[in-house]
Amino acid sequence: MATLTEAPPPLTPTAPEKKPPRKRGRFTPYWLLLPGILWLLVFFALPMIYQASTSVQTGSLEEGYKVTWHLATYWDALSQYWPQFLRSILYAGAATVLCLVLGYPLAYLIAFRAGRWRNLIMILVIAPFFTSFLIRTLAWKTILADSGPVVSTLNTLHVLDVTNWLGWTAGDRVLATPLAVVCGLTYNFLPFMILPLYTSLERIDGRLHEAAGDLYAKPVTTFRKVTFPLSMPGVVSGTLLTFIPAAGDYVNADLLGSTDTRMVGNVIQTQFLRILDYPTAAALSFILMAAILFMVTLYIRRSGTEDLV
Amino acid sequence: MTFVNWLKRHLVVIAGLITLGYLLLPNVVVTVFSFNKPKGRFNYQWQQFSLDAWKDPCGVADMCGSLSISLQIAFWATIGATALGTMIAFALVRYRFRARGAVNSLIFLPMAMPEVVMAASLLTLFLNMGAQLGFWTILIAHIMFCLSFVVTAVKARVMSMDPRLEQAAQDLYAGPLQTFLRVTLPIAAPGIAAGALLAFALSFDDFIITNFNAGSTVTFPMFVWGSAQRGTPVQINVIGTTMFLVAVLLVLGSMVVSNRRNKQKPL
Numbered sequence: 001m002a003t004l005t006e007a008p009p010p011l012t013p014t015a016p017e018k019k020p021p022r023k024r025g026r027f028t029p030y031w032l033l034l035p036g037i038l039w040l041l042v043f044f045a046l047p048m049i050y051q052a053s054t055s056v057q058t059g060s061l062e063e064g065y066k067v068t069w070h071l072a073t074y075w076d077a078l079s080q081y082w083p084q085f086l087r088s089i090l091y092a093g094a095a096t097v098l099c100l101v102l103g104y105p106l107a108y109l110i111a112f113r114a115g116r117w118r119n120l121i122m123i124l125v126i127a128p129f130f131t132s133f134l135i136r137t138l139a140w141k142t143i144l145a146d147s148g149p150v151v152s153t154l155n156t157l158h159v160l161d162v163t164n165w166l167g168w169t170a171g172d173r174v175l176a177t178p179l180a181v182v183c184g185l186t187y188n189f190l191p192f193m194i195l196p197l198y199t200s201l202e203r204i205d206g207r208l209h210e211a212a213g214d215l216y217a218k219p220v221t222t223f224r225k226v227t228f229p230l231s232m233p234g235v236v237s238g239t240l241l242t243f244i245p246a247a248g249d250y251v252n253a254d255l256l257g258s259t260d261t262r263m264v265g266n267v268i269q270t271q272f273l274r275i276l277d278y279p280t281a282a283a284l285s286f287i288l289m290a291a292i293l294f295m296v297t298l299y300i301r302r303s304g305t306e307d308l309v
Numbered sequence: 310m311t312f313v314n315w316l317k318r319h320l321v322v323i324a325g326l327i328t329l330g331y332l333l334l335p336n337v338v339v340t341v342f343s344f345n346k347p348k349g350r351f352n353y354q355w356q357q358f359s360l361d362a363w364k365d366p367c368g369v370a371d372m373c374g375s376l377s378i379s380l381q382i383a384f385w386a387t388i389g390a391t392a393l394g395t396m397i398a399f400a401l402v403r404y405r406f407r408a409r410g411a412v413n414s415l416i417f418l419p420m421a422m423p424e425v426v427m428a429a430s431l432l433t434l435f436l437n438m439g440a441q442l443g444f445w446t447i448l449i450a451h452i453m454f455c456l457s458f459v460v461t462a463v464k465a466r467v468m469s470m471d472p473r474l475e476q477a478a479q480d481l482y483a484g485p486l487q488t489f490l491r492v493t494l495p496i497a498a499p500g501i502a503a504g505a506l507l508a509f510a511l512s513f514d515d516f517i518i519t520n521f522n523a524g525s526t527v528t529f530p531m532f533v534w535g536s537a538q539r540g541t542p543v544q545i546n547v548i549g550t551t552m553f554l555v556a557v558l559l560v561l562g563s564m565v566v567s568n569r570r571n572k573q574k575p576l
Contacts, residue, residue, distance in 0.1 A: 029404035033412060036393035036456055040415050043453040047430035054433050102328045109325030123560045124329060128336055129510050130556030134533040135549040138541060139335035142342065142353045190332060240421070248423020251516060255537055265425045265517075272429050272521065282433065285426040292423065 055282035065278065077283045081267050085291070088263040091178065091253075092246035095185035099193040099242045100235065102186070107197035107234070108227075112206070125194055133188055137255050140184050144174045144256070176258035184252035189245060193238040200234025201227070236303050244292055264288050336553050343546035350540025362543035366551075369542040372532055376548065379529035382444065383513040386451035390512075391505040393452070394459025395497075401460070402467045419457045427454065428521035435522060442524025450522050451512040458511060459504035466500020 055073060059065035078085070110121050128136060144150050151174050154160045163169040168179040204227065212222040228235075250265030264284060271281035316323070342352055346359035367373040401412065419427065431450055440446055474496065478488040516530040523531060533545055 029400040029406045032396040032400035032404075036397040036460075037412060037415065039393060039453060040419070040456060043431065043434070043449055044419055044427070045415070047427075047434040050433045050437055051430035102324075102331065105321050105324035106328040106332075108321050113322055113325075119564055121329065123557055124333060126560065127553055127556040128332060129514070131336060131339065131549050131553040132514055132530055132533060134516055134530050134537075135339055135545055136335040138533070138537055138545075139338040139342070142338050143334065145353060147354075187331065187335070190328070194328075244421055244423055248425040249517075250425065251534075265423070268425050268429055269520075272432065278433065278436075281429055285429050288423060289426050296421070 051282045051285060054278050055286055057279050061276050070279070073279045073283045074287065077280050078287060081264065081284065084262055084264050084267050085287070087178075087261065088247045088265070088288070089291070089295075091182055091185060091261075091263060092243050092249075094182045095189060095246045096193075096239050096243045098182070098186040099190050100239065103190055103193035103197055103238065107194050107201055110194075110198050111201035111204075122198075125191055129191060134251065134255075137184055137188065137252060140180070140187065140256055141175065144180050144183070146173055146175065150174060175256060176261070178257070178261055180256040181253050181261045181263075184256045185246045185249060188249070188252060189242040192241040192245070196238040196241060197231060197234040200231045204230045232303065236300065239299070240296060244296070247292055248288060336549075339546050339549040340553070343543060343550045345543055345546075347543060352541045352543050352546065362547045366544050366547045369544045371527065372529075372542065372544055372548075375527045375529045375532040378444070378526060379513055382447055382451060382528065383509050385448055386455055386512040387505050387509045389448075389452040390455035390459050390508045391501060394456050394504060394508075395463050395501055397456075398460045398463035398467055398500075399497075402464055416457050416460050419454055420461075424454075424515075424517040428518040431518070432521045442522060443526045446522045446524070447519055447526060447528065450518050451515060454515070454518060455508035455511050458507050462504035462507055463497065463500045466503070467497050470496050 053067055054065070056067055056069050056071060057065040058068045058070045058073075106121075106125070110118055110125075114121050142148065151160070151172065154163075154174070155172065160169055160172065160174075163179060164171070168182075169177040174180050174183075208226050208230070209222055212226050217225065247263075248265050250263060250269050253261050253263045253266055268281050268284050268288070271277045271284065342355070343362055344358055344360065345352055345355055346357040346361060347354070348356050362368075397412070397416065400406075401409065401416075428450075431446075431453070435442060435446055470493075475488055475492055478492045479485075483491065514530060516534060519528050520531060520534070527535070529548075533541075536542065536545060
């Protein structure tokens with residue numbers, strides 16, 4: 001490095017987007033965009049429009065559906081399935097908080113403390129991505145089994161008494177209870193929290209920590225006043241990447257839960273694929289989407305990071 | 310007292326390692342249970358050590374068939390999404406044009422949408438078009454949801470690229486094509502590779518969107534899902550363990566290669 005006499009100024013990864021140079025072909029960007037954007041318009045945007053129209057249709061599978069602007073479907077769906085909606089938001093919220101609490105130390109460890117172990121830990125965080133998540137979720141059935149080590153440990157420590165009282169577990173079981181579903185959701189979406197956290201922590205200049213220490217800040221104060229605020233973009237995008245898919249997930253609730261832990265995703269799946277009540281399913285999807293969009297907008301406003309996209 | 314101090318100093322490391330343990334615990338269980346000889350149809354309880362499943366990984370009806378379908382879909386979805394996504398990423402980073410904001414939101418939305426919603430709406434489209442559900446509808450869906458992730462990965466890399474390198478190449482009389490092939494592409498390659506890898510993993514592992522749009526085609530995740538109801542063969546754990554090992558080895562290998570390359574580079 002030192003041999004470079006005229007070294008260019010280092011490019012910081014946080015540098016704002018440079019104004020790209022004007023190029024010749026005026027239409028080049030459009031040609032580059034065309035195939036991909038067309039794909040998204042036809043297979044992402046158009047389906048949403050179709051679904052919107054389905055949600056206001058009435059009819060039956062035998063006679064066919066017609067658009068009748070029957071908006072009552074929304075009301076019926078909401079009044080019938082509000083417990084599942086509430087549950088989805090509660091479970092996804094709990095899983096997101098747990099992901100943040102569990103993920104932050106690991107992201108911090110990789111970014112600042114891991115040294116030469118950094119790459120290995122990074123591989124171990126990413127590698128489970130390549131093992132089917134369904135297989136791994138099924139493994140939780142073994143771990144949380146009624147006669148398994150987790151249940152007996154929790155029982156000996158009398159933790160289950162507390163969780164039973166809170167309604168998180170039932171009897172001597174963890175499987176088929178809300179606790180199991182939240183545990184599975186937390187597990188499945190944890191990497192989506194760790195990776196953005198790590199990216200934003202890694203960008204923090206280590207000298208800022210030294211400076212805080214030089215100014216007699218205790219480690220806790222340094223964390224509270226320097227590290228955490230600077231990692232906010234990671235916290236925000238991590239929370240979104242965890243909460244949104246978790247709220248729509250039905251795999252964990254199905255494999256680790258019971259009929260008492262059904263989430264909106266389960267209802268949509270059943271309505272769509274088994275009962276074949278398309279209008280209700282479409283209305284439910286739209287309510288879920290609207291609820292998530294509303295909460296996400298509110299959250300982004302409050303946390304003040306709008307340059308996520 | 311000293312122990313408490315030690316605990317205080319290493320609190321982050323300990324907490325981080327606990328999380329790492331939580332992340333890897335299911336993988337350990339999957340590996341251990343690939344050596345199990347279950348009594349009933351379900352492989353949830355440890356019975357007896359056995360190598361049967363490892364000797365005969367394709368011994369279960371339809372499992373390896375579904376694996377091959379998943380691999381094919383993941384392969385073509387990766388190619389499709391990487392090609393389309395790289396083009397979009399270059400257009401977004403390198404050009405100013407109208408509708409840039411609209412394009413950005415169109416890229417962002419699929420990532421911010423619950424999978425169930427996308428899956429259901431796509432099925433509505435296919436049903437309305439009267440499309441035959443199967444391999445092709447799955448592939449279409451996978452390219453759609455992998456696209457945004459590829460764009461994000463490639464964009465990050467291209468954005469941190471120094472545009473002066475390309476200007477330098479052009480100053481040295483390289484044509485646009487030559488500049489692209491000899492300068493731009495090699496520098497963007499890690500981003501493109503990361504995007505492709507992500508697309509492959511996402512496509513191979515997707516269950517929710519596939520479940521809605523597969524018709525009677527059974528991919529590997531769908532096979533696993535079905536087996537959770539019918540009875541899980543030990544071979545599933547064998548495949549899971551192999552996938553984990555292959556992933557670790559691939560990443561380790563790519564790191565060794567890039568390390569060696571960095572050392573060779575005279576600076």
